Amino acid sequence: MKGKARTVVIAVLSAMVILAGVGCASSQQRAERAALARQMVNKALDMRQWHIDITAMNTMRYGARTVATDFYLELRNDTLRSYLPYLGQAHVAPMHGYAQGLNFEAPVLGYQEKQVKGCRMLDLDVKTQEDRLHYTIEVFDTGKASVRVSSVNRDPISFDGDLTDETITK
Numbered sequence: 001m002k003g004k005a006r007t008v009v010i011a012v013l014s015a016m017v018i019l020a021g022v023g024c025a026s027s028q029q030r031a032e033r034a035a036l037a038r039q040m041v042n043k044a045l046d047m048r049q050w051h052i053d054i055t056a057m058n059t060m061r062y063g064a065r066t067v068a069t070d071f072y073l074e075l076r077n078d079t080l081r082s083y084l085p086y087l088g089q090a091h092v093a094p095m096h097g098y099a100q101g102l103n104f105e106a107p108v109l110g111y112q113e114k115q116v117k118g119c120r121m122l123d124l125d126v127k128t129q130e131d132r133l134h135y136t137i138e139v140f141d142t143g144k145a146s147v148r149v150s151s152v153n154r155d156p157i158s159f160d161g162d163l164t165d166e167t168i169t170k
Contacts, residue, residue, distance in 0.1 A: 049076055052147065110123070120138075131151050
């Protein structure tokens with residue numbers, strides 16, 4: 001009986017050691033993935049060439065909504081490409097209508113950036129034919145992004161998304 005008990009104890013201890021080793025390996029892998037993501041985010045923001053795939057929007061009047069994967073916000077040097085949905089109220093009647101959402105390509109008039117722990121905050125100003133827009137973008141080390149859009153002529157709106165890996169390869 002003592003021999004069987006000793007075998008069971010050794011087997012249990014061995015299993016615990018193996019599981020502890022697997023746990024360490026996975027935490028090391030998580031740390032490596034986090035470092036790689038942080039490096040990708042920093043490189044994209046430093047180059048001013050990034051692409052954010054939008055996954056959700058938060059409206060002032062209509063609540064939060066999940067959106068199709070086709071929507072994005074992209075910066076290429078000094079040009080902002082915005083292909084975002086819009087739900088909200090206009091304060092001034094637009095000449096061409098807001099049915100297009102926040103869809104445009106325009107030069108960036110103002111660009112400011114600051115580093116906060118685990119996050120880089122970007123402030124961009126653009127002017128379209130219809131409106132003057134201010135984008136406040138928080139990009140976290142993980143690649144997650146939050147985009148807030150303020151407008152002179154319409155309700156504010158915000159979006160959540162992810163900085164994509166294709167940003168660097170383009």
